[in-house]
Amino acid sequence: MLVIVFQAKFLPKRLVTFMENCQKRLLAACISLTFVQIANADESIRWNGYLNVVGGILKDAPRNDTTTEKQYPGHGTYEHQLTFDSQTSGALQATKVLDEKMYVTAQAYAEGSTNGYDANLKWFYLTYNPDDSSSFRVGRIGMPLYFYSDLLNVGFTYQWVSPPIESYQYDTSLTGIDYVYRGVSGNFEWTAETYFGAINQFIASLNGDVNTRNTTGLNLMTVYDGWLTLRVNGLSQKATLINDALNAEDILDGGLAQAQSQMGLPNDLVAAIRSEALPILQRKFDLDNVSVKYYGVFVKADFDSLSFATEWNRSDTPSYLLNYYDSWYVTGAYRINDVLFHLTYSTVESELAKEAVNDSNATLGGFTPDALGSYFASQIGANVAAASARKRHAVSAGVRIDTTANTALKFEVTQFEERETLPNENAGIGKNLLFRTALNVTF
Amino acid sequence: MNRITAMIVFVSMLSAAPLPALADVVVIVNPSIGLESLAEADVQRLFLGKTKSLPNQKAAVVVAQKEVSPTRAMFDKNVLKKTPNQMKAYWSQLIFTGRATPPNEFGDDAQVKKLVAENPNIVGYIDGASLDGTVKAVYTAK
Numbered sequence: 001m002l003v004i005v006f007q008a009k010f011l012p013k014r015l016v017t018f019m020e021n022c023q024k025r026l027l028a029a030c031i032s033l034t035f036v037q038i039a040n041a042d043e044s045i046r047w048n049g050y051l052n053v054v055g056g057i058l059k060d061a062p063r064n065d066t067t068t069e070k071q072y073p074g075h076g077t078y079e080h081q082l083t084f085d086s087q088t089s090g091a092l093q094a095t096k097v098l099d100e101k102m103y104v105t106a107q108a109y110a111e112g113s114t115n116g117y118d119a120n121l122k123w124f125y126l127t128y129n130p131d132d133s134s135s136f137r138v139g140r141i142g143m144p145l146y147f148y149s150d151l152l153n154v155g156f157t158y159q160w161v162s163p164p165i166e167s168y169q170y171d172t173s174l175t176g177i178d179y180v181y182r183g184v185s186g187n188f189e190w191t192a193e194t195y196f197g198a199i200n201q202f203i204a205s206l207n208g209d210v211n212t213r214n215t216t217g218l219n220l221m222t223v224y225d226g227w228l229t230l231r232v233n234g235l236s237q238k239a240t241l242i243n244d245a246l247n248a249e250d251i252l253d254g255g256l257a258q259a260q261s262q263m264g265l266p267n268d269l270v271a272a273i274r275s276e277a278l279p280i281l282q283r284k285f286d287l288d289n290v291s292v293k294y295y296g297v298f299v300k301a302d303f304d305s306l307s308f309a310t311e312w313n314r315s316d317t318p319s320y321l322l323n324y325y326d327s328w329y330v331t332g333a334y335r336i337n338d339v340l341f342h343l344t345y346s347t348v349e350s351e352l353a354k355e356a357v358n359d360s361n362a363t364l365g366g367f368t369p370d371a372l373g374s375y376f377a378s379q380i381g382a383n384v385a386a387a388s389a390r391k392r393h394a395v396s397a398g399v400r401i402d403t404t405a406n407t408a409l410k411f412e413v414t415q416f417e418e419r420e421t422l423p424n425e426n427a428g429i430g431k432n433l434l435f436r437t438a439l440n441v442t443f
Numbered sequence: 444m445n446r447i448t449a450m451i452v453f454v455s456m457l458s459a460a461p462l463p464a465l466a467d468v469v470v471i472v473n474p475s476i477g478l479e480s481l482a483e484a485d486v487q488r489l490f491l492g493k494t495k496s497l498p499n500q501k502a503a504v505v506v507a508q509k510e511v512s513p514t515r516a517m518f519d520k521n522v523l524k525k526t527p528n529q530m531k532a533y534w535s536q537l538i539f540t541g542r543a544t545p546p547n548e549f550g551d552d553a554q555v556k557k558l559v560a561e562n563p564n565i566v567g568y569i570d571g572a573s574l575d576g577t578v579k580a581v582y583t584a585k
Contacts, residue, residue, distance in 0.1 A: 048538050095544060105541045127541045132496045137541055150540045157532045157539075180542070182493065189493065226487075226524075338528065405510065405527035442535045 046095040049443050052155040054087035054162075056436035064428035071430045073392070073418035076165070077113050078434055085112030087162055087438075089153050091122065102128050109153065114204045122173060135180045143174040144193060144219060147231055147298040147311055155440035159333050159400050161412045164346035166392055167313055167327040169205045174198070174215060190222040199237075208243030212292070231298040239317070241287040246321070246384070248281035255380050269369065276373025277380075284320040284355070284381040292317045305335045318353075320381065321388045325350040338402040346396075350389035352421060356382050360422050387427060391419040410438040467571035468518045470582035471556065473563040476501055481582040486522055489566060491533065492543035497566070506555060506567045507546040514552060514570045522568075522584045 062074030077086045089111035097103045109122035125139025142150030148163045152171050155162065162168070176197015183190050199212040215237035223229050256270050265273075293316040300309040312328040329346035359378035365371040398412030414434045420426075470486055472478050478499055481489075488494045489505050497503045508515040510527070519530050537543040549555050552573040559565045560577035574580055 046538075046544060048535075050535065050539070091539075093539065095538070095541075097544070103541075103544065107539070123541075125541060129495075132494055135542065142540060144540070151536055154535055154539050157535050184488070184494075189488075338526075402526070402528035405531050408528070442531055 044097045046097070047092070048095070049090065049092040050154050050156060051090040051441040052088060052153065052438060053084065054089075054155075054436060054438040055082055055084045056086060056161075056434055057082045059433035059435075062428070062432070063430075066427055068426065071426060071428050072432045073416060073428045073430055075414070075416060075432070075434045087436075088112045091153065093123075101130060102126060111153075114202070133182050135182075137178040138176075140173050140175045141178055141195075143172045143199070143215075143217075144178065144195065145170075145172070145217065145233065145235060145294060146296055146313055154442065155410075155438060156406075156408055156442040159331075159340055159342045159410075160344065160396070160398060161410050161436045161438045164329045164344060164394065164396070165205075166346040166348040166390075166394060167311060167329055169327075169348075170203055171205075172199050172203065172210070173201060175200070176215065187225045188222050190220070193217075193219040193221075199239075206241060206243060207245055208241050210239060210241055212237040212239040213289075214238055217294075227302045229298070229300040229302070231296075233294070233296045233298075235292075235294040237292050238289050239287075239292045240289055243287075246285050246287070248278060248285045251380060251384065252277055252281055252376070255376060259376070269372075272369030273373045273376055276370050277377040280374065280377035281381060284377070285384070287319060287321060290317055290319050290322075307333045307335075320353050320355055321385055323351055323353040323356075323389075325390060340400040340402075342398050342400070344396045345394070347393045348390050350391065350421060352385055352389050356385035357422075360386070382422065386420075386422040386425050389421040391421050393417050393419070406442055408438075408440045410436075410440065412436045412438075468514055468521065468568050468584045469571045469574055469580040470522075470566065470568045470584075471559050471574070471578040472497075472566050472581050473559055474577075474579045475563050476579075478579070478581050483522065483582070483584075486582050487524075490518075490523060490546065490568075492537060492545065502564055503566045504562075504564050505546045506558060506565055507548050508552075508555060508568070509548050509550050512551060514568065518568050518584070522582075 056078050058072075058075065058078050058080050060072040061080035063069065063072045064074065065071075077083075089109065091107050091109040093105060093107040095103055095105045104124075104126050106124040107122050108119045110117045110119040123140050123142060125137045125141050128136040128138070130136070142152070144150045146167065148158060148168060149172075151157050152163065152168060174195060174197045176195060178193065178195040180191055180193045195215075195217045197215050199210055199215060201210060202208070203210050215235065217233065217235035219231060219233040221229065221231040252274060256274060259265060260270050294313065295316075296311065296313040298309070298311040301307065308331070310328065310330040312326070314324060314326050316324040318324075325348055327346070327348035329344055331342060331344035333340055333342040360382035362375060362378040364375045394414055394416035396412055396414035398410060401409045403409050412435075414436070415431065416434065417431045418428050420429050470481060476497070476499075478497055478501075481498070485498055489503060490507070495503055508518075516527065519525055519527065523530065525533060534545045538545070549558060549567070552569040555567040556569050556573060556575070556578055559567050571580070571583065
């Protein structure tokens with residue numbers, strides 16, 4: 001805590017006030033944990049926490065519309081003015097040791113981008129280590145999907161301000177069970193991890209509630225001689241996405257109102273088109289109980305002052321709107337004493353579903369209500385699918401300065417580009433620059 | 444004696460004078476545990492929370508010294524090959540994913556030595572200059 005105060009004196013007063021409020025809220029939330037008997041706290045309760053104060057500004061204000069004006073892609077909720085709320089976050093974690101094999105962990109977490117720093121209980125789980133090689137976690141845990149997934153918010157543990165969003169799009173917690181087996185064979189340390197459970201949460205990057213069932217994952221990782229890490233992973237689940245912005249009725253009515261005003265269509269024709277198009281669109285937008293699969297490979301070579309890492313991931317969601325995408329990044333870092341320089345290239349590319357591609361090429365088959373309805377549905381559907389799909393490339397360069405054993409100061413600039421996923425797509429297609437700085441604290 | 448000669452004599456005296464020796468850090472166990480030595484990899488696995496067993500299969504509870512201790516700084520750097528910041532990042536990864544908890548911390552060589560001498564399963568480290576017959580050194584790092 002003293003370290004935070006020490007760093008805070010270099011920060012604007014308004015930011016210091018915010019940090020203090022944030023910490024108070026976190027503290028208040030932790031105090032309310034019913035199963036951690038704070039009132040009886042003794043030395044067997046460990047308190048840990050982290051704080052990420054992140055400020056950033058986009059070179060150009062994001063523009064993502066259907067006008068012909070020059071478009072600029074966005075990055076999270078950053079704006080063309082310095083903001084601190086997009087990625088500022090903090091957490092306070094309590095760990096109660098029950099006995100030599102079991103302990104309970106609860107983490108209260110708050111962030112600015114989704115809920116205005118209202119703290120909530122992000123994770124709470126029981127860890128059970130029956131022997132030296134095995135470890136179970138039961139409860140609500142960070143989903144260990146990709147290499148940095150369950151550490152996504154602990155900025156102190158990695159070089160970037162945040163891992164590339166092209167790969168790390170979702171911050172998800174899993175309620176279920178996780179089992180890790182560790183072993184050593186000669187110069188190889190290895191772990192096998194499997195988990196099972198369900199997700200039920202609002203995911204900001206999807207702007208919707210995600211419910212999954214039968215989420216089953218497997219991660220295999222080996223570390224050779226302390227410097228070479230290889231990890232492969234896979235996951236399978238059934239998922240339902242509830243996103244109000246993907247309401248077929250609202251989208252169709254908006255499109256028809258625009259067409260009616262431009263072409264002067266009579267009301268009865270519009271009604272006939274609507275009744276034909278609506279069920280088609282509802283089927284296309286259906287994301288109820290769809291099968292989702294993820295795969296990934298991570299490799300890292302860590303020398304004394306030089307390190308390289310790369311990670312490739314695939315998300316496979318056979319559906320009209322999401323289908324599948326590949327994401328990967330490659331990064332290199334060089335350390336000189338307490339200063340680390342890094343350079344990263346990252347990309348994500350979606351593949352549109354065949355039906356969406358066909359819809360984008362559809363032609364009007366006549367002027368009957370059926371033909372018009374089908375045509376409207378295909379055009380609207382293809383546009384929404386294209387908006388959901390991504391072809392994004394980014395290059396970021398940054399520096400991390402380890403200011404104390406508990407604090408790191410970071411500066412990072414990211415150039416990113418959105419490319420069209422369908423010919424002549426315009427909305428949000430272009431380049432932009434993001435400048436960020438971060439103060440990461442762990443305690 | 445001109446000034447140059449005086450400087451040469453002064454420098455040669457400096458180089459001949461014994462520099463204060465950097466003490467060795469030793470990993471210590473209770474003599475009753477029946478362990479002769481540990482390899483560096485064993486020490487790293489123990490103190491990085493990757494195992495809770497000694498090579499002779501006996502359970503081990505490791506203790507560290509407080510962050511301000513110079514012995515700890517030397518141990519982390521020379522044995523675990525990590526800077527204080529890297530140590531913090533390493534344990535943060537384990538703490539915030541519930542994989543492991545860091546060793547309990549004790550103040551100095553005397554406290555750690557006393558603890559190890561009185562508890563058969565505890566493994567710690569101290570400055571080699573503090574070593575005596577109450578504990579057994581099983582690994583020495585320069």
